[in-house]
Amino acid sequence: MLLKLCLCQTKLFILMFGSRSTSDMSRSNILILMIIIPLTFFQSVRGKGCVCDLKNSDPAFPDQKLKRVEAMSAQCIESITSERMTDLDRLLLGLQQRIKQLEDNVLLLEKEDDNNLYAAVSLRIIELEFAEIQDLLNKLNRTTNDYQLLNVQVAGQLENMKDTMAELEKFDNMQVIKMDLENQRVKRDLEKCKNDLKVTIPPPTVAPARCGLGEVVGVVGPRTYSITVYSTSYPYGAWGRDANPAPGDENKYWLVVLTSSNVYGYYVRQYSTLSTLLLGIGPKDTYISSSNPTTNTIQGPNMVMYANALYYNCYYTYTVCQFNLATRAVSTVVLPSDTGYNSKFPFGHVTSSYSYTDLDFASDESGIYVIYATTSNFGNVVITKLETSSPPVLGQTWKTSLFKKTATNTFMVCGVLYATRYLDKETEQIFYSYDTKTMEERYDLKINIKKMQTNIEFLNYDPRDHLLYAYSDAYIVTYGLVFK
Structure with a gap:
C-alpha cells in the first residue's frame, strides 16, 4: 500500500465584531473586539485521501450576547437623536422670545396715553400673551419629563451593555482591545500636552480701577422707561x-419711594423680576420701622443694595445706615463730623436743588462707596470706600476738587467717579470724572444722556449688567453705557 503524507495548513480564525461606543453614540464610533480562537489539529492518513480533524480548545463564542448588545445600541441611537435633543432648546428660545415680546408690549401700552379708551383691549392682549406663554411652559414641562424618563432608561441599558462587553472581552486572548484602549489613552495624553503648549498665558488680574471695560464714552437709551405703581x-x-x-x-x-414729604422712606419693596416690577405684581415689602420719619429710616433718594443690605443716609444725621433685609437689623457708621447733611451740600443746578441729597451711594465692580462733601474740603466732593462688614467700616478716602452743588448726580464705574450736570429739560451731561487709582481729574467730558423727564433724582451703575439705573420724576429708567 502506498502511504501518502498529508499536511493540513494551520490557520488562526479571527472573529471580529463591533459595538456602538457608549460614550458617544451620536458619532457611531465602532469598538472592534477581535477574538483569537486557537485551533488544535489532528492528522491522519487513510488510503489515497487526507483527513484533517480540527478541535476548538476554547468555549464557544456567545454571539447571541453580541447581537443583543447591537440591538440595544441601535435602540439607543434611535431614541436619542440630535433632532430630539434640540426640541428643548427650541422651546426655551421660544419662551424667551415670547416673554421679551410681552415685556415690550407692556412697555408700549404703558407709554400710550389713551385715557383708558383701549384699556379692555390692552388687558385682553396681555391675557392672550400670558396664555401662549403658559402653553409653552406646559410643553417645556412635558418635554423635560420625557427626557428624564428616557435618561433613566438609557442609563440602565448602557450599564447592561458595558457589563456584556466586559464579559465578551474575556475572549480576547491576545489582549488586542486592551492594547487599543491603551493606545487611545496615550493619544489623548499627547493631544493634551500639545494643547497645553499652545495655551496663551492668561493676563494678570486687573485692579478694580482698571477692570477691563475702559472709560465711559457714551450713553445709549433709554432701554427701560416706565411709571411705577405709585404713579x-x-x-x-x-x-x-x-x-x-x-x-x-x-x-x-x-x-424705594420717598412717600413722606418726598424726603423720607421706611420700607423696601422687592420684585422677583423686571416684568413683575413693571406690572406691579407680587411685591414683597420689608419695613425698616413702623412709622416715618424716625430713627434709622431713609433720608434722601440716594441709596444702593449690596449683599441683601440697603445702604442709605440715616434720618437727620451724617451717618451711613446698613439695613439687612433678612434680619431687619440696622448697623451704622458715622462720617467725619464736618460732613454736610440736611441739604447743606445737596446736588443741584442753577435753578433748583435736590433736597436731602448730601450723601450719595454708588456701587461698582469692587464694592460700594459713599460720596459726600465736607467743610474742610470746601464743599467739594469726598469719596470713601465702604467695607461691607456689619457694622460697615469706612475705608480709603479720596478728596476731589469738584464742588458738590454743581453736580446733579454721581456714579462709580471700575473705580472711576463720574458726575453729571443739568443742561436742559431734555439733556443731562456727564462732564466730570475722578480716577481713584491714578487720582486724575477731568472736567472735559461731554457725554449726553437723553432724559424722559425733567429731573433725575437718583442715578447708579450696576456692575452686573453695565446699565445705569435712574429714578426720574417718578419714572424708572435704564441706560446702556458705551465703553472705550
Whole structure:
C-alpha cells in the first residue's frame, strides 16, 4: 500500500465584531473586539485521501450576547437623536422670545396715553400673551419629563451593555482591545500636552480701577422707561438690582419711594423680576420701622443694595445706615463730623436743588462707596470706600476738587467717579470724572444722556449688567453705557 503524507495548513480564525461606543453614540464610533480562537489539529492518513480533524480548545463564542448588545445600541441611537435633543432648546428660545415680546408690549401700552379708551383691549392682549406663554411652559414641562424618563432608561441599558462587553472581552486572548484602549489613552495624553503648549498665558488680574471695560464714552437709551405703581405722586425714589446678590436672588429688583414729604422712606419693596416690577405684581415689602420719619429710616433718594443690605443716609444725621433685609437689623457708621447733611451740600443746578441729597451711594465692580462733601474740603466732593462688614467700616478716602452743588448726580464705574450736570429739560451731561487709582481729574467730558423727564433724582451703575439705573420724576429708567 502506498502511504501518502498529508499536511493540513494551520490557520488562526479571527472573529471580529463591533459595538456602538457608549460614550458617544451620536458619532457611531465602532469598538472592534477581535477574538483569537486557537485551533488544535489532528492528522491522519487513510488510503489515497487526507483527513484533517480540527478541535476548538476554547468555549464557544456567545454571539447571541453580541447581537443583543447591537440591538440595544441601535435602540439607543434611535431614541436619542440630535433632532430630539434640540426640541428643548427650541422651546426655551421660544419662551424667551415670547416673554421679551410681552415685556415690550407692556412697555408700549404703558407709554400710550389713551385715557383708558383701549384699556379692555390692552388687558385682553396681555391675557392672550400670558396664555401662549403658559402653553409653552406646559410643553417645556412635558418635554423635560420625557427626557428624564428616557435618561433613566438609557442609563440602565448602557450599564447592561458595558457589563456584556466586559464579559465578551474575556475572549480576547491576545489582549488586542486592551492594547487599543491603551493606545487611545496615550493619544489623548499627547493631544493634551500639545494643547497645553499652545495655551496663551492668561493676563494678570486687573485692579478694580482698571477692570477691563475702559472709560465711559457714551450713553445709549433709554432701554427701560416706565411709571411705577405709585404713579406720579412721589417724584423722589430709587431702584435697581443687588450688586452682589445671594444665589437665587440674581433676578430680583428693589424699589424705594420717598412717600413722606418726598424726603423720607421706611420700607423696601422687592420684585422677583423686571416684568413683575413693571406690572406691579407680587411685591414683597420689608419695613425698616413702623412709622416715618424716625430713627434709622431713609433720608434722601440716594441709596444702593449690596449683599441683601440697603445702604442709605440715616434720618437727620451724617451717618451711613446698613439695613439687612433678612434680619431687619440696622448697623451704622458715622462720617467725619464736618460732613454736610440736611441739604447743606445737596446736588443741584442753577435753578433748583435736590433736597436731602448730601450723601450719595454708588456701587461698582469692587464694592460700594459713599460720596459726600465736607467743610474742610470746601464743599467739594469726598469719596470713601465702604467695607461691607456689619457694622460697615469706612475705608480709603479720596478728596476731589469738584464742588458738590454743581453736580446733579454721581456714579462709580471700575473705580472711576463720574458726575453729571443739568443742561436742559431734555439733556443731562456727564462732564466730570475722578480716577481713584491714578487720582486724575477731568472736567472735559461731554457725554449726553437723553432724559424722559425733567429731573433725575437718583442715578447708579450696576456692575452686573453695565446699565445705569435712574429714578426720574417718578419714572424708572435704564441706560446702556458705551465703553472705550
